[in-house]
Amino acid sequence: MPLASNTIKGNRFHFYVKFLVYLTIALCFVFLDLNQRTFTPIKDKLSSFDVAVNGSFRPFKAWLDDFSIYFSSKVELVRENQKLKTAQTYSDVQLQKLAATEKRLEELESLLELREQSATGMQAVTVIAASDSPYDQWLRVKYKKNASIKSGDYVVGTKGLIGQVISVEEDQAVVRVVSDQRASVYVQVLRTGFRAVVFGRGKYNSLELKFVPEEVDIKVDDILVTSGLGGRYPYGIPVGKVSSVSTDLTSNFSRILVQSLEDPNANNSFIALTGLTGDDLFSLDKLD
Amino acid sequence: MSVLIQRISNTKMTVSIVIGLIISSFGLPGLSSSTAPDCLALIILYWAMLGGDHGPRLSTVFVLGMVVDFLGGQIVGIHALKYLCLVALAVQFSSRFRMSARLNRTVFVVLTVLALEVISQGLVSLYFGASMDMGRLVAVAAWGMTWSLVEFILEKNYSRVDR
Numbered sequence: 403m404p405l406a407s408n409t410i411k412g413n414r415f416h417f418y419v420k421f422l423v424y425l426t427i428a429l430c431f432v433f434l435d436l437n438q439r440t441f442t443p444i445k446d447k448l449s450s451f452d453v454a455v456n457g458s459f460r461p462f463k464a465w466l467d468d469f470s471i472y473f474s475s476k477v478e479l480v481r482e483n484q485k486l487k488t489a490q491t492y493s494d495v496q497l498q499k500l501a502a503t504e505k506r507l508e509e510l511e512s513l514l515e516l517r518e519q520s521a522t523g524m525q526a527v528t529v530i531a532a533s534d535s536p537y538d539q540w541l542r543v544k545y546k547k548n549a550s551i552k553s554g555d556y557v558v559g560t561k562g563l564i565g566q567v568i569s570v571e572e573d574q575a576v577v578r579v580v581s582d583q584r585a586s587v588y589v590q591v592l593r594t595g596f597r598a599v600v601f602g603r604g605k606y607n608s609l610e611l612k613f614v615p616e617e618v619d620i621k622v623d624d625i626l627v628t629s630g631l632g633g634r635y636p637y638g639i640p641v642g643k644v645s646s647v648s649t650d651l652t653s654n655f656s657r658i659l660v661q662s663l664e665d666p667n668a669n670n671s672f673i674a675l676t677g678l679t680g681d682d683l684f685s686l687d688k689l690d
Numbered sequence: 691m692s693v694l695i696q697r698i699s700n701t702k703m704t705v706s707i708v709i710g711l712i713i714s715s716f717g718l719p720g721l722s723s724s725t726a727p728d729c730l731a732l733i734i735l736y737w738a739m740l741g742g743d744h745g746p747r748l749s750t751v752f753v754l755g756m757v758v759d760f761l762g763g764q765i766v767g768i769h770a771l772k773y774l775c776l777v778a779l780a781v782q783f784s785s786r787f788r789m790s791a792r793l794n795r796t797v798f799v800v801l802t803v804l805a806l807e808v809i810s811q812g813l814v815s816l817y818f819g820a821s822m823d824m825g826r827l828v829a830v831a832a833w834g835m836t837w838s839l840v841e842f843i844l845e846k847n848y849s850r851v852d853r
Binding site: 414417418420421424425427428429430431432434435436441444445448451 | 748749751752755756760761763765766767768770771774775777778781813814817
């Protein structure tokens with residue numbers, strides 16, 4: 403009786419003999435094909451079959467090709483889209499820069515016009531820093547050395563009052579914006595001539611006209627200008643426009659909110675009024 | 691440690707070999723002949739590794755290789771040679787292969803198909819005095835790396851009733 407290991411060995415031997423036989427046949431075929439071209443006629447005949455098979459599969463192949471082209475073109479489109487988006491972002495930035503430059507140019511032209519109306523007692527200033535606190539609103543401005551700017555001078559923009567100089571250095575000054583909680587300006591209602599004091603509320607561009615009795619005739623959209631009391635500061639600089647008038651039941655005074663006409667954050671260049679100027683410095687027609 | 695499923699379905703083996711034969715002979719759309727996969731080689735290797743005595747016979751493999759060569763218009767006998775070597779290697783290493791991890795099996799397959807491609811290309815290159823097609827070698831290695839996918843497809847039980 404043969405042992406199992408002998409059987410396995412016998413099977414293996416049988417397998418490798420067969421393998422060698424087939425390997426030899428395959429090598430012979432390779433040699434014949436390479437040297438004698440024995441199988442070339444058969445291959446030529448079969449190539450027609452290949453063509454036929456390929457022809458029958460052509461629609462499927464074409465569909466698969468279209469499928470792959472669809473995805474490759476989609477990838478290309480996504481890439482192109484990305485490039486266009488980048489270019490558009492760049493263009494948007496350039497456009498915004500252009501718009502900002504144009505606006506600044508207009509502001510500078512307006513300031514120049516303002517200065518031409520009264521050549522004396524004015525000094526151009528440029529904002530170099532601003533407060534980032536909502537409760538403490540100031541601007542640090544820079545100006546030409548030896549300019550005669552002093553504490554208390556008004557700083558104005560093209561539309562009206564910005565604030566008041568509170569401290570001066572060699573070529574810099576700190577300007578307290580009118581909307582600062584500690585700021586107050588003597589104003590006059592342009593329509594009625596009523597004089598009062600406007601205070602900053604510590605909020606963006608928001609002022610309040612305080613201690614105005616309820617009987618006083620003040621309406622929404624009334625323009626407030628500097629009163630010029632004391633003779634040091636000019637009369638007629640627009641300060642703000644009344645935005646709401648309401649009655650406070652707990653006191654005898656009206657609650658009058660005023661919106662500042664000039665936005666200190668909108669521009670970088672302003673004018674400091676270092677002396678008395680003419681009343682017609684600001685054309686009130688432009689305010690609206 | 692991973693062990694391949696031992697059950698062999700003749701139908702599945704036949705169907706997979708026919709599909710592999712079609713792909714290897716006629717290629718795949720969008721792929722040139724130099725980068726097209728030799729799916730039949732991977733399928734034969736799988737069944738030879740897994741099947742043992744029930745795997746594809748040497749005669750069958752030989753005929754399949756000849757068919758691929760004739761239909762593909764290639765040097766007759768070159769695929770037969772390759773498939774015979776694959777089956778011989780599979781018979782030699784099947785036990786160890788089945789007991790090894792999936793990564794090891796993939797590495798083994800990649801090295802095997804690459805070595806066989808180098809040998810077959812080397813034979814032709816020696817005869818013609820031409821250099822080897824490196825792109826084809828890279829493609830063969832890349833397709834060898836899909837071994838896990840081949841295992842997954844062929845291992846899966848497609849019958850509705852689990853027998």
